[in-house]
Amino acid sequence: MHQSQIADTIAGNLARVRERISAAALSSGRRAEDVTLVAVSKTHPPGAVEAALAAGQRHFGENRVQEAAGKFPSFRPGHPGLALHLIGGLQTNKARLAVRIADVIESLDRPSLADAIAAAIQKEGRTPRLLIEVNVAGEVQKSGIARSEADPFIALCRQRFGPALVGLMCIPPAGQDPTPHFIWLARCALNHGLGVLSMGMSADFEAAIAAGATHVRVGSAIFGSRPRTPLPER
Ligand SMILES: *Cc1c(COP(=O)(O)O)cnc(C)c1O
Numbered sequence: 001m002h003q004s005q006i007a008d009t010i011a012g013n014l015a016r017v018r019e020r021i022s023a024a025a026l027s028s029g030r031r032a033e034d035v036t037l038v039a040v041s042k043t044h045p046p047g048a049v050e051a052a053l054a055a056g057q058r059h060f061g062e063n064r065v066q067e068a069a070g071k072f073p074s075f076r077p078g079h080p081g082l083a084l085h086l087i088g089g090l091q092t093n094k095a096r097l098a099v100r101i102a103d104v105i106e107s108l109d110r111p112s113l114a115d116a117i118a119a120a121i122q123k124e125g126r127t128p129r130l131l132i133e134v135n136v137a138g139e140v141q142k143s144g145i146a147r148s149e150a151d152p153f154i155a156l157c158r159q160r161f162g163p164a165l166v167g168l169m170c171i172p173p174a175g176q177d178p179t180p181h182f183i184w185l186a187r188c189a190l191n192h193g194l195g196v197l198s199m200g201m202s203a204d205f206e207a208a209i210a211a212g213a214t215h216v217r218v219g220s221a222i223f224g225s226r227p228r229t230p231l232p233e234r
Contacts (some may be wrong), residue, residue: 007051013222014039014055019155021216023034024209034208038198040219043226053079054221061217063088065098072101080118087169087198087217092116097111099124106131106169106198106217109145114157125158130161131169131198134188136181139173147184154192167214169194178204182211193223 014037022032033079041060042047042156049071058081061076064066065086071085083103090098090107097103105128108114121127134156135144145153157165168189172178182199192231200208202221209216220226 003047003051005045007054010048010051010056010222012223014052014057017218019205021209024206026032026233030209034214036215037086038094038215038217039222040087040201040217041071041223042067042088042219042225046166048223049075055084058102059083059085059215061085061087061089061219063209065090065094065101067234069101069110069113083216085198096120096123099126099128102128104129104131107143108157109133109135109143111156114160118160127161129166129196130157130164131196132157132165133166133169133171134185136170136184137173137176142171144170149189151192153186154194157200158192165194167194167198169198171201172199179207181213182208182213186212 009202018037021035021037025032025035036059038059038061039052039057042063053075062084068084068086076082084101085104086098086102087106090105090113092112095113099117099120105117108117108130109132115224133144134150135142135146138146168185170181170185186197186198196215197213198215198217199213200216202218205216205218
C-alpha cells in the first residue's frame with residue numbers, strides 16, 4: 001500500500017476506535033475524555049506512527065525498548081504532547097534506556113526492576129510515570145507481579161517512587177471473560193489510591209472501560225494485524 005492509503009486507513013481506524021471509546025464511556029456514565037487511548041505501534045514502521053500523529057494521536061505504546069528508541073525520539077520535536085508508554089516486560093539491563101526515552105513505564109513488576117529503575121532515574125535525572133503490572137491470572141509465561149504479592153509491592157514502590165507511581169496495568173488471559181480481572185485490578189487501585197488503570201486491548205477495551213479503565217492500549221484495531229507476535233523481552 002502507498003503511504004497515503006496507509007495514512008487514510010490508520011486515520012479511519014483511529015476515528016472508529018475513538019468513537020467506540022466514547023460510546024463505552026458514556027454507556028457506563030463516564031466521560032470520553034477520562035479514557036486515554038494509547039495506540040500500540042509495536043512492529044509497525046515509523047510511517048504508521050507518523051500517520052497516527054497526523055490524525056491527532058499523541059499517546060503511543062511500544063513493547064520493546066530498543067524498537068521504541070529507534071522510532072520515537074525523532075518525532076518529539078514536531079509533536080508536543082507526544083507520550084511514549086513502554087508496555088512490555090522489561091529487563092533490568094534495559095531500565096536505563098527505558099527511563100531515558102519513556103514518559104510512562106507500565107510494566108514495573110518486581111523488586112529488582114524497581115531497583116534498576118530507581119538507579120536509572122538517579123543517573124538520567126528524569127522520572128517517567130510508573131505503573132505496576134499485575135499478573136492477574138497467574139499465568140507463568142506472563143510478566144507482572146502475582147496478585148498475592150501486589151499489596152506489599154505497591155507499598156514498596158510508593159515508598160520508593162512517591163507520586164511517580166500512578167497506577168496499575170494488566171493483560172488478562174486471552175479466551176476468558178476479562179471482566180473479573182478488570183474489576184479486581186480496579187479495586188486494587190482504589191484500595192491504594194492509585195488513579196491510573198491501564199487495561200483493555202483491541203479485543204476487550206469496551207469491557208475494560210466499563211470496569212473503570214483510564215487508559216486502553218489498542219494496537220491491531222488501529223494499525224492492522226502484526227507480522228507476528230513479538231517475543232517478550234525476557
Ligand atoms: C500488543 C499489546 C497490546 C495491543 O494489543 P492489540 O490486541 O493489538 O490491541 C496491548 N498491551 C500490550 C501489553 C501489548 O503487548
